[in-house]
Amino acid sequence: MAVTRRQILAGTGASVAGIAFTGALADLFSGAPAAAAPRGGYGPLLPDPAGLLDLPAGFSYRVLSREGEPLRSGEGPVPGRCDGMSAFAAPRGGVRLVRNHENRPDARHPVPHTPGLVYDRGGKGGCTVLDLDAYGGVRSERVGIAGTAVNCAGGPTPWGTWLTCEETEDKAGTKGYEKDHGFVFEVDPAQPHRSGAVPLTALGRFAHEAVAVDPHTGIVYETEDAFERPFGLFYRFLPDRPHGGPGSLRAGGTLEALRVPGVPDLSVVREAGTVFEAVEWVPVPDPQATTDPIRFQDFGRGGITHAQKLEGCYWGGRAVHFVSSFARTSDGSGATHFGQVWKYDPAARNLTLSVVFGPDTDVRLPGESPDNICLAPAGGLMVCEDGGGAQHVYGVDLRGEVYAVARNRQDVGEPGAPEWGEFAGVTFSPDGSTMYVNCYDPGTTFAVTGPWR
Numbered sequence: 001m002a003v004t005r006r007q008i009l010a011g012t013g014a015s016v017a018g019i020a021f022t023g024a025l026a027d028l029f030s031g032a033p034a035a036a037a038p039r040g041g042y043g044p045l046l047p048d049p050a051g052l053l054d055l056p057a058g059f060s061y062r063v064l065s066r067e068g069e070p071l072r073s074g075e076g077p078v079p080g081r082c083d084g085m086s087a088f089a090a091p092r093g094g095v096r097l098v099r100n101h102e103n104r105p106d107a108r109h110p111v112p113h114t115p116g117l118v119y120d121r122g123g124k125g126g127c128t129v130l131d132l133d134a135y136g137g138v139r140s141e142r143v144g145i146a147g148t149a150v151n152c153a154g155g156p157t158p159w160g161t162w163l164t165c166e167e168t169e170d171k172a173g174t175k176g177y178e179k180d181h182g183f184v185f186e187v188d189p190a191q192p193h194r195s196g197a198v199p200l201t202a203l204g205r206f207a208h209e210a211v212a213v214d215p216h217t218g219i220v221y222e223t224e225d226a227f228e229r230p231f232g233l234f235y236r237f238l239p240d241r242p243h244g245g246p247g248s249l250r251a252g253g254t255l256e257a258l259r260v261p262g263v264p265d266l267s268v269v270r271e272a273g274t275v276f277e278a279v280e281w282v283p284v285p286d287p288q289a290t291t292d293p294i295r296f297q298d299f300g301r302g303g304i305t306h307a308q309k310l311e312g313c314y315w316g317g318r319a320v321h322f323v324s325s326f327a328r329t330s331d332g333s334g335a336t337h338f339g340q341v342w343k344y345d346p347a348a349r350n351l352t353l354s355v356v357f358g359p360d361t362d363v364r365l366p367g368e369s370p371d372n373i374c375l376a377p378a379g380g381l382m383v384c385e386d387g388g389g390a391q392h393v394y395g396v397d398l399r400g401e402v403y404a405v406a407r408n409r410q411d412v413g414e415p416g417a418p419e420w421g422e423f424a425g426v427t428f429s430p431d432g433s434t435m436y437v438n439c440y441d442p443g444t445t446f447a448v449t450g451p452w453r
Contacts, residue, residue: 041403
């Protein structure tokens with residue numbers, strides 16, 4: 001059954017949106033404290049006089065970084081297209097933010113090519129690292145990796161590094177690139193030169209979106225956001241050094257793709273709470289996609305399972321959760337939906353459709369096209385919306401309430417045709433006191449504080 005959503009008050013006073021989930025909603029919050037999850041959100045969003053970010057009463061934001069302004073390191077301007085991000089604890093109560101930049105060859109503000117951190121001289125993407133002090137002030141801002149391409153999302157590792165993902169399959173000799181792209185790279189936020197710019201080739205070459213690492217086994221789960229049929233796959237990487245540690249993923253391992261027997265396309269599954277027992281993992285024939293992209297390769301009898309717009313991915317409790325942002329029959333999917341969240345339980349070897357998002361009644365309001373996703377420290381889920389119209393960060397609590405947390409007010413459209421850039425990279429400080437989030441365009445990184453419950 002698809003999720004239904006009560007109409008919220010239109011305009012700047014948007015308030016709580018009720019949402020009726022079927023299935024086990026608690027699946028989404030495995031490992032998060034349930035009792036502290038806020039009920040009904042934090043109230044209506046108030047117009048920001050500065051025209052940047054609307055928040056509920058009692059909340060405030062600080063702009064940490066803006067595209068085009070000078071990097072504090074002096075390496076060049078702040079790159080644009082801010083995307084996936086994670087927060088790590090730093091000495092003396094500080095925080096380190098590692099931020100992706102989804103830059104293509106036409107980027108107006110590419111990631112500066114800092115010596116020792118460049119993978120490909122033709123690449124415009126990469127990561128930057130912001131060091132914040134205990135009071136939230138920016139101490140430094142520098143390049144973490146450069147010369148990569150279309151760095152979309154990624155994920156943190158249990159050993160304190162960031163895995164940044166290239167969402168492209170472009171090869172050397174195309175678009176000005178000197179090397180193949182479509183890899184995952186490890187970034188050490190404390191010492192970027194220690195990790196360098198080395199692709200983790202064993203994790204496969206495809207249009208990566210996000211990753212999540214099982215802290216118990218070191219297995220890396222990966223989503224693929226392919227833009228044309230056949231759509232992407234859901235992968236797991238079995239490392240040869242399962243106990244992890246910086247650089248451990250360079251030791252190699254085995255890449256496999258998820259097969260749900262009898263289900264070639266996850267979009268056709270409509271009922272939240274549907275469980276597939278004993279799903280299969282099939283070795284990838286050619287992880288480097290030397291001839292054919294992985295999703296085109298022959299996986300033998302039974303084929304493989306595809307899904308459109310596989311995006312956010314996170315580990316919660318004993319399971320990995322991943323998002324299909326939407327699916328459309330007009331694009332070639334088997335069915336249309338407005339967002340799914342799936343859960344894979346490694347111990348039980350089963351796959352569950354936890355949530356289906358319903359059709360939107362007003363594009364100014366939250367409720368469709370979930371993208372980046374994270375667990376809130378006080379319980380619940382935070383989701384970046386990437387649909388039409390106004391763009392929100394919204395929360396979901398254990399009772400099934402969805403509520404707006406923030407709305408982007410930066411209009412990047414044409415006169416008479418407003419358009420608002422998507423949110424990305426939502427994450428929390430280690431102590432849970434601050435939410436960090438990016439506006440993709442114009443590239444802006446915000447720190448949001450207030451009465452988080």
